[in-house]
Amino acid sequence: MKNRNSNSRPTHNVYVVEGEGDNAFWTKVGAAWQHADGEGLNLTLTALPLNGRLVVRPPKANEEQSQGKAGR
Known part of the structure; x- marks a missing residue:
């Protein structure tokens, strides 16, 4: 397993989900x-x-772009 460094972007986001469906x-x-x-x-x-x-999910394209801007 590679060690994660401070410059690597996460491959997934982690959410807590309350409720069901819509x-x-x-x-x-x-x-x-x-x-x-x-x-x-x-x-x-x-x-x-x-x-x-x-819930662990890969980021959506628009989330990846906003995370990149926030880290700069």
Whole structure:
């Protein structure tokens, strides 16, 4: 497994999701980096949810662009 450095972008976002379907409320609570072998993820959470479920998803194209601008 490669070590993650401060310049690498996360491969996934981590959300806590409360509710179901169209009524679900998604809150971003962290980021994830895929292992080099593709067999797992390293997670960094900025908040620890008490309710809901954690969902790990790859970022959408518009999220990747905004993350790149924010880091500059």
